[in-house]
Amino acid sequence: MDRTSGEGQLTAESPADSNPDEQANDLVARSRAVGDVSFAAVVDDAELPRILWAAPDGLEIAGQGIAAHITATGPDRFDRLQAQAKQVFDTLEYHGSTVARPRAFGGFSFHDGHEPTPPWTGFAAASFVVPRAFVTRTERDGVWLTVVSDSVDEADDRLERWDDRLTEGPTMCSSGTGPGVVSTHRTTSPSAWASQIEHALDRIENDRLVKVVLAQALSVDLEAPVDVPETLERLRRRYPNCYRFLVGQRDGGTFFGAPPERLVSKHGADVETEALAGSAPRGETPESDDEYADRMFDDEKLQHEHDLVVRAIREQLDSLARELTIDDRRIRKLATIQHLQTPITATLERDRHVLELVEALHPTPAVGGVPPDRAWETIRETETFDRGWYAAPIGWFDGDGDGEFAVGLRSAVASGDTATLFAGNGIVADSDPDEEWEEVELKFRPILDELRDR
Numbered sequence: 546m547d548r549t550s551g552e553g554q555l556t557a558e559s560p561a562d563s564n565p566d567e568q569a570n571d572l573v574a575r576s577r578a579v580g581d582v583s584f585a586a587v588v589d590d591a592e593l594p595r596i597l598w599a600a601p602d603g604l605e606i607a608g609q610g611i612a613a614h615i616t617a618t619g620p621d622r623f624d625r626l627q628a629q630a631k632q633v634f635d636t637l638e639y640h641g642s643t644v645a646r647p648r649a650f651g652g653f654s655f656h657d658g659h660e661p662t663p664p665w666t667g668f669a670a671a672s673f674v675v676p677r678a679f680v681t682r683t684e685r686d687g688v689w690l691t692v693v694s695d696s697v698d699e700a701d702d703r704l705e706r707w708d709d710r711l712t713e714g715p716t717m718c719s720s721g722t723g724p725g726v727v728s729t730h731r732t733t734s735p736s737a738w739a740s741q742i743e744h745a746l747d748r749i750e751n752d753r754l755v756k757v758v759l760a761q762a763l764s765v766d767l768e769a770p771v772d773v774p775e776t777l778e779r780l781r782r783r784y785p786n787c788y789r790f791l792v793g794q795r796d797g798g799t800f801f802g803a804p805p806e807r808l809v810s811k812h813g814a815d816v817e818t819e820a821l822a823g824s825a826p827r828g829e830t831p832e833s834d835d836e837y838a839d840r841m842f843d844d845e846k847l848q849h850e851h852d853l854v855v856r857a858i859r860e861q862l863d864s865l866a867r868e869l870t871i872d873d874r875r876i877r878k879l880a881t882i883q884h885l886q887t888p889i890t891a892t893l894e895r896d897r898h899v900l901e902l903v904e905a906l907h908p909t910p911a912v913g914g915v916p917p918d919r920a921w922e923t924i925r926e927t928e929t930f931d932r933g934w935y936a937a938p939i940g941w942f943d944g945d946g947d948g949e950f951a952v953g954l955r956s957a958v959a960s961g962d963t964a965t966l967f968a969g970n971g972i973v974a975d976s977d978p979d980e981e982w983e984e985v986e987l988k989f990r991p992i993l994d995e996l997r998d999r
């Protein structure tokens with residue numbers, strides 16, 4: 546917990562290894578409505594801990610500094626996180642506007658026993674922060690500034706200083722251009738990929754594995770460090786209906802991306818999730834685009850792959866929900882790829898923390914496989930890189946246990962003059978290594994395109 550109120554400084558941080566006992570100390574949050582301010586100004590310093598979250602429904606949040614840090618590792622990481630979060634929110638005093646309420650932002654590693662190694666230095670198996678200062682924007686409520694401090698006086702003071710700083714700054718976020726790509730290096734060669742797929746197919750045929758999602762990493766040398774807020778602004782324009790996120794560690798890497806996939810959102814008893822699995826390229830003309838879409842929609846292998854995800858989500862939610870609605874399957878078109886999508890909604894049978902739903906759902910077979918333990922095992926023995934936070938839950942929760950999580954796809958971790966991108970694809974019986982390779986290429990594109998100097 547930060548104990549330095551930071552006279553004259555706007556950024557209050559606490560060391561990641563701060564004493565967890567201290568987190569029982571009271572925190573005070575204050576908020577006020579502000580004019581249109583630049584969200585990039587809150588997250589433009591890559592040396593500071595920072596977060597940015599934007600959801601397709603229009604909620605945008607950018608924050609800096611650490612008022613509380615909640616972290617856990619191991620198989621019970623969800624429970625431990627929830628217990629720590631309760632302590633933090635129980636001792637946090639806030640009576641302001643609901644939209645500007647303090648929330649904890651962060652994410653999880655794909656595997657629960659994750660030990661951070663480069664490029665994932667600083668990214669624990671589960672790590673969330675309540676920022677010291679953040680701005681929240683929604684269409685309905687406008688823009689709000691919130692600060693979180695250790696005393697009322699300090700909170701009032703910090704609120705004034707941040708308000709001045711944001712009001713003086715630009716209101717628009719510049720979108721800039723990409724840093725430029727010097728070279729790219731795939732962790733998996735085409736022949737290694739082919740034998741990985743063969744191995745997975747062998748397990749599918751002989752070992753009661755039904756589906757596994759195998760991924761690759763692409764490490765990119767850049768002409769200059771990535772300006773992540775600007776990159777996200779470009780991604781906003783190209784992928785307007787996707788999530789956007791950034792989690793930057795102090796002096797460490799920044800994980801960012803524009804995922805199309807919601808893991809779960811929970812507001813009171815209402816839960817929304819989806820199955821997003823099955824991919825096809827976009828066509829160059831409307832006719833060829835429709836052809837790709839129709840072929841994907843009617844393809845039995847892709848239907849099977851997709852239905853496995855729907856079924857797994859239904860099974861996970863059935864015991865928690867009073868009502869579950871599985872909508873019709875449809876096509877989700879993104880700028881560079883299209884997917885099969887099935888929206889799923891549920892009403893909880895009793896109140897639960899969103900982290901319980903995250904635990905129940907992660908990983909869905911859209912990024913893991915069926916059955917989960919065999920898929921998990923296959924991923925571990927096959928992939929030669931560290932998934933880190935790729936394909937894992939990323940999002941926020943509040944003191945009521947409400948929250949929203951995306952799946953950390955179409956993402957990269959940037960550090961200095963390098964970025965490591967991740968992309969994967971579902972493998973089922975009859976998968977073809979060449980086709981799977983092409984699809985993985987498509988999934989690198991959202992981030993890779995924006996790193997090029999165009």
Ligand SMILES: C=C(O[C@@H]1C=C(C(=O)O)C=C[C@H]1O)C(=O)O
Binds near residue numbers: 760822967969
């Ligand atoms: C694994 C990724 O994407 C997931 C896998 C998909 C598939 O196998 O068709 C489609 C969407 C995502 O759920 C990725 O983007 O890296």
